[in-house]
Amino acid sequence: MAKQRSRGTGSIFKRGGRGSWIAVYTDAxxxxxxxSTRTTDxxxxxxxxxxxxxxxxxxxxxxxDARQDRFIAESRxxxxxxxxxxxxxxxxxxxxEKAIDNKQRHLGRLVESLDDGRLSxxxxxALERYLRRLRDKGQSARTWNLGRQVAVxxxxxxxKQGRLESNPLSVVPKLNEQRDRRRVRRTLTDAELARxxxxxxxxxxxxxxxxxxxxxxxxxxxxxxxxADVDFADATLTVREGKAKRIDTLPMHPQLADAxxxxxxERPAVGSARVFPETVTDLTRRKDFERAGIxxxxxDGRVADLHALRTTLGTQLARAxxxxxxxxxxxxxxxxxxxxxxxTVLGLADTAGAVAALPCIGTPDARQATGTTDARPENEPPRxxxxxxxxxxxxxxxxxxxxxxxxxxxxxxxxxxxxxxxxVGGMERRxxxxxxxxxxxWHSTS
Numbered sequence: 001m002a003k004q005r006s007r008g009t010g011s012i013f014k015r016g017g018r019g020s021w022i023a024v025y026t027d028a029x030x031x032x033x034x035x036s037t038r039t040t041d042x043x044x045x046x047x048x049x050x051x052x053x054x055x056x057x058x059x060x061x062x063x064x065d066a067r068q069d070r071f072i073a074e075s076r077x078x079x080x081x082x083x084x085x086x087x088x089x090x091x092x093x094x095x096x097e098k099a100i101d102n103k104q105r106h107l108g109r110l111v112e113s114l115d116d117g118r119l120s121x122x123x124x125x126a127l128e129r130y131l132r133r134l135r136d137k138g139q140s141a142r143t144w145n146l147g148r149q150v151a152v153x154x155x156x157x158x159x160k161q162g163r164l165e166s167n168p169l170s171v172v173p174k175l176n177e178q179r180d181r182r183r184v185r186r187t188l189t190d191a192e193l194a195r196x197x198x199x200x201x202x203x204x205x206x207x208x209x210x211x212x213x214x215x216x217x218x219x220x221x222x223x224x225x226x227x228a229d230v231d232f233a234d235a236t237l238t239v240r241e242g243k244a245k246r247i248d249t250l251p252m253h254p255q256l257a258d259a260x261x262x263x264x265x266e267r268p269a270v271g272s273a274r275v276f277p278e279t280v281t282d283l284t285r286r287k288d289f290e291r292a293g294i295x296x297x298x299x300d301g302r303v304a305d306l307h308a309l310r311t312t313l314g315t316q317l318a319r320a321x322x323x324x325x326x327x328x329x330x331x332x333x334x335x336x337x338x339x340x341x342x343x344t345v346l347g348l349a350d351t352a353g354a355v356a357a358l359p360c361i362g363t364p365d366a367r368q369a370t371g372t373t374d375a376r377p378e379n380e381p382p383r384x385x386x387x388x389x390x391x392x393x394x395x396x397x398x399x400x401x402x403x404x405x406x407x408x409x410x411x412x413x414x415x416x417x418x419x420x421x422x423x424v425g426g427m428e429r430r431x432x433x434x435x436x437x438x439x440x441x442w443h444s445t446s
Contacts, residue, residue: 010053012037012045021045025052028059074163075120082119082163083107086154096245098220106150119163124171127151131172141175148172186302187312188294195292204266205288207259208280211237212309214253216331218243219306223279228271230260239332248332282306 010025021037023045035052037045059069074082086107090100113130114121131144151169158164188196193213200206211217217225221239229238235257239248252260260275280288285306289296294304310331317327328335 010049012042012049023049023052025049025056027056068165070162071165074158076118079114079117079119079122080111082158083111083154086157089157094245096220096241102146103150103154106147107154110147110151119158122151122155122168124168127169127172141177141179144175145177148174184302185308185311186298186300186304187315188304188308192292192294192304193312196288196294199288199292203288204263205280205284207256207263208276209288209309210253210256210259212306213313214256215239215250216310216313218310219279222276223274225275226271227264227269227273227275230275232257232261242332250330250332280306 010023012021012023014021020039021042023035023037025033025035027033033052037048039045039048087100087104090103110122110127110130111117113133114126127148131147134143134147148169152167152172155164155167155169159167196209197206200209208222211222211225215237217237217239221242224241225237225239229240230252231238235252235254237250237252237256239250242248263275282305286296289304296304298304314327314331317330322330328338331338
């Protein structure tokens with residue numbers, strides 16, 4: 001070992017008198033450290049030693065945050081290693097397999113686009129280049145936003161784990177999915193719904209489509225649904241491990257209940273058995289839509305698929321006068337604005353009907369209709385709450401079932417007294433003024 005040359009609180013030496021100078025110093029935690037200066041120049045080695053000693057003193061005195069060392073060390077590790085550890089974290093946290101697959105696909109492609117680089121290579125520019133390549137290949141705005149969401153979530157996890165000081169990807173912009181017409185779904189018309197249910201009934205798939213139309217279930221919900229989740233006595237349907245990772249209990253429409261009873265009679269099963277052991281694939285669904293004469297894409301580029309039945313349900317609930325908060329619970333959204341923005345499609349006929357319901361200004365009929373006088377038109381029906389008096393012991397859902405026609409979708413949403421009174425009141429006015437909705441008409445046609 002060559003003679004050590006001391007400098008301040010550290011020293012440098014050469015092993016065996018050859019090679020690069022080795023710096024010896026005491027770090028911020030009081031531990032002895034040896035580090036190669038990677039130079040044979042004595043003056044350069046001494047300057048490096050001085051820098052190491054000074055940095056250790058600044059960290060020891062709290063002038064420099066010691067976490068910076070960890071950030072530097074983590075940034076030098078391969079990005080693929082961080083991604084693998086993040087995916088393991090998602091699995092242990094109980095994330096859905098489909099969500100993990102999406103994360104693995106997007107993050108894997110992102111790592112490839114960076115030539116298997118380090119964590120320090122993960123920048124906003126790098127993510128935007130990756131997403132732009134997806135768009136160049138014809139991917140939709142939804143795919144862009146999903147890829148961005150996955151990458152931002154990964155970077156946020158790195159921040160929580162102390163691997164990154166801040167999230168550099170949060171500045172990457174989202175795209176407006178509403179302008180991407182390839183992903184805009186439309187509502188099905190009354191005739192289309194009736195034809196679809198008729199086609200599905202002949203092929204044993206009636207309950208599948210009715211669950212989507214009356215309960216707003218997704219494909220994954222139907223795949224996981226068991227007979228133990230179907231309660232015919234209370235007329236409820238329980239959805240477990242859905243998109244929000246919670247348990248939701250929904251009211252079951254009588255027409256859906258009838259279809260499920262027929263399915264159970266045809267295929268007897270125990271409670272743990274799946275209601276739909278065989279998934280209705282997208283190919284089968286497209287064939288059913290074609291048999292029912294439902295265009296998969298209309299002239300405006302809007303799509304009709306299985307999820308479009310959720311859009312139809314949200315729209316029918318709005319037309320029935322259901323409040324957004326109640327519709328939100330039925331659609332199982334975390335925010336009612338999602339229900340209004342993406343699952344409620346109202347057209348000119350709806351707005352024209354609302355305008356037609358407004359009274360004229362300055363006429364006797366207008367004063368009566370707006371309540372400015374005590375007079376009431378002879379043909380005005382009695383208020384709904386007056387007709388409900390004396391029937392408090394019977395729920396709205398039970399009265400509808402006993403009538404033979406079944407309650408409407410709005411009546412099956414919530415059994416809370418105030419909510420039901422408001423919902424039924426809006427539905428009653430609509431029933432007297434407008435034709436029966438398609439969701440109510442299916443029961444009579446089956």
